[in-house]
Amino acid sequence: MERKILHLDLDAFFCAVEELLDPSLKGKAFAVGGSPKSRGVVSSCSYPARLRGVHSAMPMGRALELCPDLIVVHHRFGVYGETSDKVMDILRDYTPLFQQVSVDEAFLDVSDLPQPIGAIARDMQQRIEHELHLPCSIGAATNKLVAKVANDYGKSRIRTGQAPRQITVVPPGTEADFLAPLDVQALWGIGPKTAQRLHSRGIHTIGQLAELPLAELEHFFGKNAAEVQESARGIDRSPVHSSREVKSVSNEVTFSRDTSDMEQLLGTLRQLSDKVGYRMRQARLMGGVVQIKLRYGDFTTLTRQRALPTPTNLDDEIYAAVEKLFLDNLTPERNVRLVGVGVSQLSQPFQQLELWDDSRGQAEQLALAIDALKEKYGKNIITRGSQMKSRPPKRGKKD
Structure with a gap:
């Protein structure tokens, strides 16, 4: 079987995050890095700045000589790390054969997915743009080397002052x-x-x-x-291997407008529980602790967790714990900005006496049947009736 390898690179990642934090930077020449007074260097620069000759690793003083109106933004590595984690969580939705190379770069082996590699790359790119409002480019090939070179090549061809957002596919046999x-x-x-x-x-x-x-x-x-x-000659046999052990599986959503609507909040938590359960089953993991995360409109953040009597990866069991944690800890009438669901204390599936219970066995079979439909026809092929009634989280416009 031919391997299907993706190389993903976030386009000017630090700058893209800064534009989300300060939309007034969009379309302007700016650089993220240290102060020229302290002999700082450019960590990343916007695409308009690149058209003026600025590039990463350049002394900031030289960058200002080339582009006198360059806006210098001090880096915020903590924020970049948190945002990177959200991107990597999305990538893990596709395959456990995932290798993070840096804060903004990763390889994925999606050989087990039935869809064409270009379609997988497009879906991945659109999800990251839609959910996190971050642009990225992807190279696709039968090995890591060619996928990486393809991505670099695709990005280098775009010189418009905007993020490349490229997908470059090298068909098998043409490496x-x-x-x-x-x-x-x-x-x-x-x-x-x-x-x-x-x-x-x-x-x-x-x-x-x-x-x-x-x-x-x-x-x-x-x-x-x-x-x-x-x-x-285009030959590379190196495998895609996970660079770190997965300690938890989580998903979160930031609402475009703060909300106290219980139907919307519970509906979103239901969706997140389903996503986490699906990812755990794909990775053949079970978890013993469920956690929720709430961030209010004033950015106050609350996390609460609950140990389960039996490790699980079933959506309904995850959501039951999530719902109780949420209702027990929510401050009424207080607007919520973000909700998240996570499961930790991960382990490989094992059987206990409870698994012989008919109702739980039926729930497992149903979950696996739904997973099979999602794998064949896409993750949105089937939706709970309760989710159709509740309003999904609103999202801002794409960049």
């Missing part, structure tokens, strides 16, 4: 042809100095590099020559 015309520096592990040495010998493209005998490659790359040769 070498795709790489061949690209500059050698597009390959992993080939920096400016090595590229300059290759250029001085008349080797400019990856295709030219792929045709070199192994002995000649050893002159440039030593013991890594064979690996570089395979990379130049």
Whole structure:
């Protein structure tokens, strides 16, 4: 079976988060980083700033020389980390074969999903834009190397002063042809100095590099020559592996307008419970502690949790605990900005006497049947009647 690998990169991530916090920055040349007085550097810059020659890792003083009207924004790494976690939670909805590379970058192996890889990438991109209002670009191929290069290539072609929002798909069997015309520096592990040495010998493209005998490659790359040769030919067998153990599964929603509408709040908590349960079953996990998160209009945040008598991954059992926690801890008439549901103390499924109960067994079979429908036809193919009556959380306009 051909592998289906995605490389996702958030477009100018720090700047995109800053634009959400301060919409007046949209369309302006600005950079996130340290002060020029303290010899700070550019951590990230907006796309209008890039058109003026500003780029990341540039001294902020130099950036201001190139773009005198550049707005300098001090970085807020805590906020970026929290936002990154929300993006990664969405990615985990698609597959447990997920590898976070940095705060704004990840690989996913979606080989087990039946949909075409381009359709999966489009759905992922739209979800992140819709739920978090963040732009991203995705490269899709049969391996990590080509997916990464494809994404970089797709993003580099857009020079409009706006986020690229690209999806670049390299069909199976065309990896070498795709790489061949690209500059050698597009390959992993080939920096400016090595590229300059290759250029001085008349080797400019990856295709030219792929045709070199192994002995000649050893002159440039030593013991890594064979690996570089395979990379130049579009071959990469490295797996996508999880970089950290999953300790909890959670989802949350921020309302576009603060609300105290109980029907809307409970309906949203029901939806979140269903999402968490679905993700747990996909990852073959059960959890022993249910947690809710409430953030009020004044940004006061409350979290409460409850241990379950038996670990579960069933939507109804999760929601029963969520509903009780919510009703026991909600301050009446107080407007709510955000609600969240999480399950922790995760473990692999196991059987206890309760699992032989007919009603619970039927609930498990129903959940698995619904999951199968979602996997085949999409997550929105089936909706609870109670959710159709309740109003879903309103969301702001897309960027």
